[in-house]
Amino acid sequence: MRRSPMWIVGAAILFSPSIASPGDEPRFEEAAVSPVPEIQLQVGAGIAEELKEREKRLETAEAELEEAKKDLDATRQQVEAQLAELRRLMTERDEDAQRRQGTKVQNEEERLRHLIQTVSRMDPEAAAPYLDEFPVETAAAILHGVKVRKGAEIISKMSPSKAAALSRYFLKNGQLRSPDVSPRDKKSR
Incomplete structure (x- = not known):
């Protein structure tokens, strides 16, 4: 396998004694660990903000839902009141119809009695x-x-x-x- 010249240059710089001194050996453990806490803090802060936004949206949705429940209850009470009024009016109408029917029957009976008396004479x-x-x-x-x-x-x-x-x-x-x-x-x- 043939290696590219850039790879060779990079390896030479990294391991050359003139650039790297014996006390300046790279510490891969520190290099690998040091950027991670910053990234973790940034990611954690982003998640915390997103969670706060979600919590606000949930609170808003809950408030809207509670308001909708109140509206629904108010509408239900209005409908029940209207139904009660309708039932009352229907009962009143039926009673009036029965009274009129009773009056009509009484009037017819009275006319019949009058006709009977007239014919009898x-x-x-x-x-x-x-x-x-x-x-x-x-x-x-x-x-x-x-x-x-x-x-x-x-x-x-x-x-x-x-x-x-x-x-x-x-x-x-x-x-x-x-x-x-x-x-x-x-x-x-």
């Missing part, structure tokens, strides 16, 4: 065309409220188609009743 010949104009269910409800004999007389005076429809309705709904029998009627039988 009418002659069967006058009541028949009046009831012919009502739907079958309404006419049946009115006739169901009057005395049986009066209802039978009214039905006999109604149009045949309406009378048949009412009879079918009474049969279907089980609303046929036996005629009113007074004590005089029992004696005459």
Whole structure:
């Protein structure tokens, strides 16, 4: 293997007696050890700074996370309050609807009672065309409220188609009743 001239020059300088005196022998142990503490200090200082920066970033992130938790809790409380208000309003609405429905039913019952009283006072010949104009269910409800004999007389005076429809309705709904029998009627039988 051929050696380069630079290598030879370097070796000659290093080991030449004119440059290196016997007391000035290089101490490789000192040369190798002395720069290491400086490098270690520099590396240690860099790591310490990096750790401090990381710690600051972590503290900032923790503070942001804590703030986000507080915001989330506040939002959750607002949503829960809104849900409670919504439930209250829905309950109130349902109660109002029930009241209105109850009032509507009461009004319908009151109108039906009024119609029953009106038809009860009418002659069967006058009541028949009046009831012919009502739907079958309404006419049946009115006739169901009057005395049986009066209802039978009214039905006999109604149009045949309406009378048949009412009879079918009474049969279907089980609303046929036996005629009113007074004590005089029992004696005459």
